[in-house]
Amino acid sequence: MADNETLGEQLRRQGISRRSFLKFCAATTSLMALPPTMVSAVAAALEKARRPSVIWLSFQECTGCTESLTRSHSPTLESLIFGAISLDYHHTLQACAGHFAEHLRTEVIDKHPGEYLVLVDGSIPTRDDGVYSTIAGMTNVQILEETAAQAAAVIAVGTCAAFGGLPHADPNPTGAVPVSDIITDKPIINVSGCPPIPTVITGVLAHYLTFGGIPELDELGRPLMFYGDSIHDRCYRRPFYDKGLFAKTFDDAGARDGWCLYELGCKGPTTHNACATVKWNEGTSFPIESGHPCLGCSEPDFWDAGSFYNPLSAPIGDSSDWAAPAIAAGAAAGAALGLYGRRHKADAEARREPLTARDLEDKS
Amino acid sequence: MSGIELLNWARGPGLQIAGAVFVIGVIVRLAAILLLGRKTDLSRPREGAMWPGLRTVLTRSIPDAGTFRRSPLVFIAGYVFHLGFLLTLLFYAPHILLLKSVTGLEWPGLPVSLIDVLAVLSITALVALFINRLIDPVRRHLSRCGDWLALLVTVLPLVTGYLALNRMLLPYTDMLAWHILSVELLLVVFPFSKLMHTFSFVLARWYNGAIAGRKGVQV
């Protein structure tokens, strides 16, 4: 723990009113998809919760996940950092640098073994001994192994940390892998998305704070409360899909009337995330609502699943790459087999010994 | 392997392998039939060969009363299956998009609700044909592995497609992957099984009609 105070004690010390605290609890409760009747239970749990230390490790990433996190609105990042968690190490957000920063990281490990949370964004390079990304003279693999060894749990934030993401895309020059390939003896929660929805990141943290454990996860290690449904399951354009009404271009009459974006490459049917319900920018909208098909960014290998603008039912890759050689090979093999067949037929004809009625008579 | 990884494999390398086997296999089989050649017929044809051939391709595809009376189940289930299968294959919107990406051609699709009904009808017809083949002693004795295999690889894409469409049994991503994989199995088995009749029926019927035409036999 960052300190021994409970969250309730600390908020009171900071002069946060009971009313503001309950508002925070209500927001947290709805975020975790729990019924409003649970607000008091959540408040009671949070009251007693202790602020965990959080170490945020950034590896091969674009800082988009942090950018996303800073746009969290309920709870806000500020309320989380200053109230619920103690964010002790984060490259982008921390004030200190260099040896001071690294010292803070190791201090948390030493002081709170088994109690702190590790959040990771970015994938981890493994090729050539991991030289493609180093911090303070240590490779990402070394930092992750050292930091996670004493952690209570690891949260992989973003598709790069959860599944390898963009750096892992073919041909994966750095040998990038997700957190789960390196850390195998700790609970890992995958909060995928490129980036993940800010309120989903804070929601997972809030769940950890409230219930102190790992939420129920899907087969890819993602919390079911946010990743249980596909985008398509919750998409408001679904009735058009069912009627077979598809926009053909980004600006045809269908697109303007809100028809389904399947033909324009929407990967909503195979993508699990909360975009269609939680939405982005304080609940303003989500990509499909802005007229753009879902890219499938919260699923593994979404960069390698063909063009974003190819329909889900179309093949990945260019059919002409294999179809033309296959036709040529088929024609060559067919011609060879045909010639063999003709030769075989000619041979059979040459060897044929006609049998006449007289032959039969002679034999009898 | 997760559902999405399986799906990506099925849509990528899997489809390429199966597609290549299908294309090579079909061309080889057709070439083998066409290049074998026929002995030159030196007699003057009574009626032409081409036209009676084409006419037979058509007439043998139209139901005749005798067959219906002899075997109504095979007759009805056969037509229901073939029509249902072709309509779901060619007129379900996502299938059209797949064919468009390969051929560049596009045509309007049927509503999902109709595709759903057609799939059920097709599956029911295939199951009926399967049971009939199983319990009719003559058909059972005539059946070889290839016949059972053809039934299996044909019904699998229909069943998995229906389940995927209706979000049943498995998560959609997994079922879609299995649907595409079952189609790939069909593509691989196709050229080397009796499913080749999809193409060879035209040749066989044309040839029958053509020789009858040469001899002046009315067909």
Ligand code: SF4
């Ligand atoms: S826009 Fe995408 S997610 Fe929405 S109904 Fe169409 S395919 Fe499904």
